[in-house]
Amino acid sequence: MKQIRLYITASQSDCATALDLLSAGFEDDGYPIATMEIDEDNDVWEASLYAMEDELGRLKAAMASCLQPALPAVAIDVEVLPEIDWVAHSLEGLQPVRAGRFLVHGSHDRDEVRSGDLAIEIDAGRAFGTGHHGTTEGCLEMIDRITRQRAFHSVLDLGTGSGVLAIAAAKLTQAFILATDIDPVAVEVARENVRINRCASQITLRTAAGFHSDIFARSGPFDLIIANILARPLMKLAPSVSRNLAAGGQVILSGILAEQRMKVLAAYNTQGLYHRRTLWRDGWVTLHLAR
Template identity: 50%
Template sequence: MNTSTLTPATHRASLAIGDERAARRVVDVLTEIFFEGEAAVAAFERPDGRWDVTVHFADAPDQTLVRRLVANAASEDAARTLAFDTIEAKDWVKASLEDLVPVPAGRFVVHGAHDRARVPQNKLGIEIEAALAFGTGHHGTTRGCLLLLDHVLKAHVPNRVLDLGTGTGVLAIAAAKALHRGILASDIDAPSVMVARENAHLNGVGDRVHAVRATGFAAPDFAANGPFDLVLANILANPLRQLAGPMSRHLARGAHVILSGLLNHQAPAVIAAYRARGLVPVLHLKIEGWSSLLLRAVE
């Protein structure tokens, strides 16, 4: 075993809160009390609308103090639900490789290097390293987008394709492999753009995926490469709603749009935003509490 990947045992405190504001108050208080290096605090919304708050401590925490801080920030009831445990030392890279089995999504299979040989001959393999947690295909949103992309490509051959918010580049790589043509991919995060380029080269489509750093549709690359016949955007609900107007102005007639990154209860508001811009819903996939939408621009 490579001991450089072995993480030491850590101590964890976790609780679920039904109110976003309370969850953020807890995060703010704990972040303020514990110095950097003493604790790492995170909060995530669950598919059921509740919030999970998790704190990882380098050393065993004073449980009474932590409960008191949570009670002050949220409520006594929230403090009583706090659970403390210890996470054993573990080689997380090795564990993630073992856990991330190949994920089929229509004609596509997302896999790690260790499973390269397990991709069927009649499928298009997309190789993504296990260390890149978001965008490996194991998240419901990525799989939903790939399934909808496969659905669209069975009946249409888009000429101009955009992967907006590309992340690890999975969707751009999938489109490039299936269509054998250039794909524009963008992300607001510079490291993500670099990762997408590296993954495109790893998958043999480095000359087809043009990854750029851009916010929204402001960069000149969008005007130069549009109007788009197909847009894939696996982002978040609020940015998707805000992008409805700018995106609609960069679409060709009859264009398809695949949207994801939204929880099931957020889908109606996103659909409404795009319907107001002339896009009608075609399919709605729900996977593990997450929604993926296929819409089409009115011709």
């Protein structure tokens, strides 16, 4: 089954509006959404939604309905994406990432690890997060910063993906770490990465949507919660994050566009969680909050 890209071509302002509308309408269903600049001189951008070819009819109509309130006349185009060996393609030229004391690298770059590095091996072919995105990099740096300041005993990595952030926490703490994800495939990928990085005795992995599992009550409350998801789900989860956070606990949030920062902060302020620091990376922010 081929993958397709449904996209509109418009100004940067209109594509930013489209990004907000598409995020509100589709992000909870797991469809990747993105904007990209096409022509800087003439302010030409594209806003895209990625899906499988058999979903074209339904999603094109749903996308048009989603955009209609603000962009009623915009045309939706479709591109059928080429079939690529993404494992091999993603490894080409992919360099190790340094974030704080961490070096995130693929198995092909083990010789890049230097004395003093906290090495995390995540192959690019193992999807769901390799450290090369600004949100993951920001979380790694924030974990490095706050673990210098205090000890943590119980950590939750919500939406663990590849497991890279749970592994990072294990490298710097003696904490029990619960890592969960809504996607069972991601959990299996994370489990293998945890094994490769020799953290299996410290990290428990579970498939769970949000906080809908008794594993959270059995394992919490947590004195550090890390969630690198997306802004809207993070805002919806604010009450649950607060309920599962120990007294004096701290929170790291990412997957947040810079322009969404204040909305996310407002959602957590109402739960008694307040801003301590923001890291800015490539148009994304990572937030550190505490009671």
